[in-house]
Amino acid sequence: MSDILQVSGVSKCFGDVRVLDNVDFSVARGEVVCVIGPSGCGKSTLLRCINYLIEPDAGTIRVNGVYVGREPDKSGRMRRQKASALDRVRPSVGFVFQQFHLWPHLKVIDNITRGPITVRKIVRAKAEADALRLLERFGLSAKAHTYPSELSGGQKQRVAIARALAMEPDLVLFDEPTSALDPEIVGQVLVLMRELAMSGMTMVVVTHEIGFARQVADRVVFIDGGRVVEQGTPDEVIERPKNERLRLFLRSIDLSGETAVNSR
Amino acid sequence: MAFDITVITGNWALFAQGAAVTLLVAATSVVVAFALAVPLALMALSRRQLLRWSAAVYLECFRNLPFIVILYIFFYGLPMLQLQLPEIATGIIALSCFASAYLSEIVRGAILSVPAGQMEAARAIGMSYIRGMWEIVAPQTLKFLIPPCTNTSISMLKETSVLSAITVGEITYQGLIVQGRTFAPFEVFLTTACLYWLMTSAFAALMGRAERSNNTTRSAPQTRRSLADQFLKIEA
Numbered sequence: 069m070s071d072i073l074q075v076s077g078v079s080k081c082f083g084d085v086r087v088l089d090n091v092d093f094s095v096a097r098g099e100v101v102c103v104i105g106p107s108g109c110g111k112s113t114l115l116r117c118i119n120y121l122i123e124p125d126a127g128t129i130r131v132n133g134v135y136v137g138r139e140p141d142k143s144g145r146m147r148r149q150k151a152s153a154l155d156r157v158r159p160s161v162g163f164v165f166q167q168f169h170l171w172p173h174l175k176v177i178d179n180i181t182r183g184p185i186t187v188r189k190i191v192r193a194k195a196e197a198d199a200l201r202l203l204e205r206f207g208l209s210a211k212a213h214t215y216p217s218e219l220s221g222g223q224k225q226r227v228a229i230a231r232a233l234a235m236e237p238d239l240v241l242f243d244e245p246t247s248a249l250d251p252e253i254v255g256q257v258l259v260l261m262r263e264l265a266m267s268g269m270t271m272v273v274v275t276h277e278i279g280f281a282r283q284v285a286d287r288v289v290f291i292d293g294g295r296v297v298e299q300g301t302p303d304e305v306i307e308r309p310k311n312e313r314l315r316l317f318l319r320s321i322d323l324s325g326e327t328a329v330n331s332r
Numbered sequence: 333m334a335f336d337i338t339v340i341t342g343n344w345a346l347f348a349q350g351a352a353v354t355l356l357v358a359a360t361s362v363v364v365a366f367a368l369a370v371p372l373a374l375m376a377l378s379r380r381q382l383l384r385w386s387a388a389v390y391l392e393c394f395r396n397l398p399f400i401v402i403l404y405i406f407f408y409g410l411p412m413l414q415l416q417l418p419e420i421a422t423g424i425i426a427l428s429c430f431a432s433a434y435l436s437e438i439v440r441g442a443i444l445s446v447p448a449g450q451m452e453a454a455r456a457i458g459m460s461y462i463r464g465m466w467e468i469v470a471p472q473t474l475k476f477l478i479p480p481c482t483n484t485s486i487s488m489l490k491e492t493s494v495l496s497a498i499t500v501g502e503i504t505y506q507g508l509i510v511q512g513r514t515f516a517p518f519e520v521f522l523t524t525a526c527l528y529w530l531m532t533s534a535f536a537a538l539m540g541r542a543e544r545s546n547n548t549t550r551s552a553p554q555t556r557r558s559l560a561d562q563f564l565k566i567e568a
Contacts, residue, residue, distance in 0.1 A: 121452055151460065159458035169449035173471045182467060183457040235457055 072097045072239050072270050078117055078127030079294075080110075087113045088124065089294035095239065095272060100265045102281035102302075103274045105291035106317055111274045112166075114291065115241050118272070119161045120154055131161055132238060159187055162232030162240035166247050168224045170216040176203070176227050177212040180234045188235065195234070202230040206260060222253035226260055233264075240264075242273040278321055282306050290314045339519040343510045350506030351527050357424055357502060358489040358531075364428035365488070366481075369435035374465075376440050387436070394433035400494050402426050407498045423495040431488050438484065442476035443469060474546055482539040486532045493528075503527055 075093040079086070087110045095101050103111045116122040118129055120137040128146070129136040136157050141147045170179050180199040184190040190198075203209050206226045216224055225245055232240055245261070246254040258280050265271055265284050275281060281288050281302055288305040290298045298311045309315045340347070375387035394402065406426040410417060417425075446469050454464035496505035507524040511517045 119456055121456060155455075155458050155460050158456060161456075163453075163456040165449060165453065167449055169447075169453040171450060171453070171468055171472075183459070186463060186467065187458040231453075231457070 070096050072132060073118065074130045075118065076128050078124045078129065080113055080117060080122065080124045087294050088117065091296055093289070093296060095270060098268050098270055099286045100271045100284055101287045101289060102285040103272065103289045103291060104281060109291045110294040111291050112243050115243050115272065115274050118241060119158055119163055131157055159235045160238045162235060162237035164228055164232050164240065164242045164245050166244040168228045170224055170228055172216050175213050175215055179216065179227060180231045183231065183235050199234055202233060206230055220253065221249045222256040225249065225257050229260065239270045239272070242271065244274050244276065246277060276321065278306060278318070336516055336519055339510065339514045339516040340523050346506045346510055347503065347523060347527065350501060350503035353500065354492050354502040355531065357420065357492045357495065357500065360424050361427040361431060361488055362485050364424065365431040365435050368428060368432035369439050372432060372436035373439035373443060376436065377443060391433050391436065394430050399430050399491055400497060402430050403494060403498060419498050419500045423498060423500045427488060427491060431484060434484050435481065438477065438480045442473035445476045446472045478539060478543045478546065482536060486536060489532055489535065490528065
């Protein structure tokens with residue numbers, strides 16, 4: 069079984085709104101999956117359900133075959149896991165937030181090492197050496213001992229990615245990693261993510277960057293109305309979309325891309 | 333009638349002793365009250381209804397009663413529970429319970445002021461709730477905690493005067509004793525007032541300094557120069 073992530077039958081309602089409707093979704097080791105869809109379609113909710121930042125109403129999530137959040141008891145009924153069990157699976161799933169969520173009271177290096185030291189129980193000296201190596205790879209060596217408030221948006225997001233990678237996860241989830249960045253900085257982060265994908269990291273990326281999806285993704289998943297409507301290779305989904313809603317969505321993104329260029 | 337300075341010079345030992353007791357009671361109560369306030373705030377923020385409800389009951393009990401009534405209830409109630417404590421201990425317990433209700437609301441507000449994403453990032457990495465609170469959220473609550481906690485601590489220091497009602501030997505009580513000896517209430521309470529003022533203003537100055545040092549270390553200060561640079565960059 070090469071699937072690193074298996075999501076099956078996940079549903080979530082916020083009040084009366086059904087945000088996720090019986091979603092099945094799996095990711096193979098080393099695969100890069102881009103999730104696209106109109107805003108409010110449930111793609112971020114899906115990502116947050118995967119590491120249980122949001123508790124789904126129904127369905128199961130497994131990472132490397134290990135249940136996340138809820139698991140069957142002896143009689144086969146699904147039960148909520150103990151918090152400690154959840155904390156044991158979470159380190160294997162990295163999460164990169166749209167708004168970075170770096171910890172402002174810690175220096176860049178401490179942002180990266182705090183997880184490995186407190187959660188993975190790695191000695192400080194080794195954690196710091198590893199963190200410096202990551203920062204060097206990301207072109208941020210000079211920033212190791214500054215506070216996050218002194219970084220630009222693109223640098224913040226690169227540090228946030230380094231923080232996720234320092235935990236040596238099996239899988240990294242990216243929740244619109246470039247949506248909070250200035251257009252001219254988006255490239256820095258995307259280049260880094262492409263390099264990461266090339267290195268064989270398993271990634272699930274919620275994004276509006278269709279160009280990135282086309283170039284980097286092994287598979288593109290289109291979600292609409294809380295359901296997976298269409299999925300396949302970038303070539304199938306982006307160049308030859310079958311679903312009418314997907315066609316509309318791609319066209320609207322194209323148009324907004326053009327207007328952004330024209331207005332500059 | 334002239335101001336009689338001998339009332340002060342002749343009884344300075346009693347005033348000094350009273351000031352020491354006031355400081356001791358206030359300091360101990362602030363520490364105990366804060367130790368009660370943190371779990372109360374966490375209970376109030378809990379997902380479990382029973383915990384939230386218990387915290388709410390506690391809060392309503394202590395916030396909606398005058399302190400002197402709470403003090404009398406502890407003073408006469410604890411012995412009925414077979415708990416014979418010195419007056420000063422009873423006073424510290426009553427004041428701590430009273431103030432912890434206010435402090436817990438301050439702590440709760442400070443925790444809510446830290447963006448939710450901070451805790452999410454901690455949990456996503458695999459930190460437990462308690463560790464996330466301790467490592468990530470707590471340090472960021474300091475700047476929200478210091479100003480209101482200064483206020484509450486000063487109120488507590490002043491509130492210790494009520495302990496004179498159960499014969500705790502703090503400044504107000506010693507003042508009453510000196511007044512009984514000398515029949516010079518104006519001199520006595522003017523001295524008492526000066527002593528309270530000295531203690532509260534010294535404490536406020538100390539906390540003001542703590543607040544400033546806490547603020548400057550976290551982020552690069554926005555100087556006029558750096559603001560100007562930003563605007564120039566936009567135009568360029």
